[in-house]
Amino acid sequence: MTDDRLSQVFSALADPTRRDIVARLAAGDATVNELAEPYDVTVQAVSKHIRVLEDAGLVSRSRDAQRRPCHLEAEVFDLMTKWIERYRREAEDRFRRLDAVLEQMDEQPMTGGPAKGAAS
Amino acid sequence: MTDDRLSQVFSALADPTRRDIVARLAAGDATVNELAEPYDVTVQAVSKHIRVLEDAGLVSRSRDAQRRPCHLEAEVFDLMTKWIERYRREAEDRFRRLDAVLEQMDEQPMTGGPAKGAAS
DNA sequence: CACGTCTTCAACCAATTGGTTAAATACAAA
DNA sequence: TTTGTATTTAACCAATTGGTTGAAGACGTG
Known part of the structure; x- marks a missing residue:
């Protein structure tokens, strides 16, 4: 499950x-x-915090x-942005469709179509 | 502080x-x-979960x-994507700069420049 | 009003979390 | 080998979290 990784x-x-640690690591190891x-x-x-970031795959470490x-592992960010963008787009699309329906209703209001449960 | 909101x-x-609740709300109220x-x-x-989402500004509710x-409030997503993208870009830029330095070193290796503490 | 439905509030519980101090480990240098 | 520095582990603590059950609110309907 990639699901747990997202969590x-x-x-x-x-x-x-x-978050501050991540921000600072973005500027350099x-x-x-x-x-x-x-x-x-x-x-x-702080060591514990870094451990959490490491377990999440956001940070890797070498030895000196x-x-x-x-070191910041920025690839994991994609996992989040993908998830976020997917549902934002879905919500926006739905909003657009609803908008279209409202416009339609404005032109041709209540012409005796199906009475109940039309929208899913 | 918008900082706490991000948290x-x-x-x-x-x-x-x-996350599943958010996903389903993206498809409709x-x-x-x-x-x-x-x-x-x-x-x-579940009521408690919704409360958490509401407090985070991700969900709003009406009465019927x-x-x-x-109802999913997708605007809050922007807060996250902005934060994420900022530091991903920063990390990528740094990576690109490092890459350039390595290339430079490949062409003109160790020509007796400053010995210590050159990179910040 | 009494009833059923949808939802929240209250009290509780076990597990997790973010912090602490004290001790152990890893390694370089003297 | 002893010392010093960087880091982690262990044991502990208070607060938070995700879940429960039981009771209470809010609201249409008989």
């Missing part, structure tokens, strides 16, 4: 600190300590001595 | 049931009972006798 990604980005510096939480807490540089 | 939206969509029918949880649980039809 992970949305959930990961639901946290402001995590960084180590855990570097990432932790601006926040007033412990480095362990005792450091673990974090 | 709400991402958090709301982090749940598969809630529906009441709480109609929405609850396919799931094997109580209608109260004792029914409360739910």
Whole structure:
């Protein structure tokens, strides 16, 4: 199921600190300590946040001595945008159709068609 | 802060049931009972889910006798796509720049430039 | 009014989450 | 080998979450 992956990604980005980390990684790779510096939480807490981002596939890590540089994996973003765009388009199309129906009704109002349950 | 709104939206969509509800509302408005029918949880649980979507600004509701039809508010999607696209673009641009640097290095390798801290 | 239907509110529960401190691990340098 | 730095693991805590059951509101109909 890609479904669970979507949940992970949305959930990961639901946290402001995590979104901020992603934003900063978009500007360049960084180590855990570097990432932790601006926040007033412990480095362990940030380590956990990074773990969540990693599990969601948003971040990957390499090794440089005792450091673990974090790298943003932007491909996962596509998963979200695809989901979002699909339903936005669907909703917009429906809106357009409804608009057309209303226009139609304006020209030719209530000419004794089917009385109930016409729209699905 | 629009920041908190973003958290709400991402958090709301982090749940598969809630995403499914959004997907179905994209196809047309529906009441709480109609929405609850396919799931094997109580209608109260679904009512709570809808509340979360409503608080996030993803769903609005009208009144039709004792029914409360739910309507998808697709505009909020823009908030997410804007955030996502911004950082994806940023990451891609950075990648492109890095690529250019590597190409440059391939043509003119190590001509004794600055030794340390050149890249920011 | 009494009744049935649709929906929410209240109280509760188990699991998850975001944070903490303290201890362990991984590695470079002295 | 000891020391220092970067990071993770473990155990814990309070708050939140997704679910439950049971009762209450809101509203048309008999």
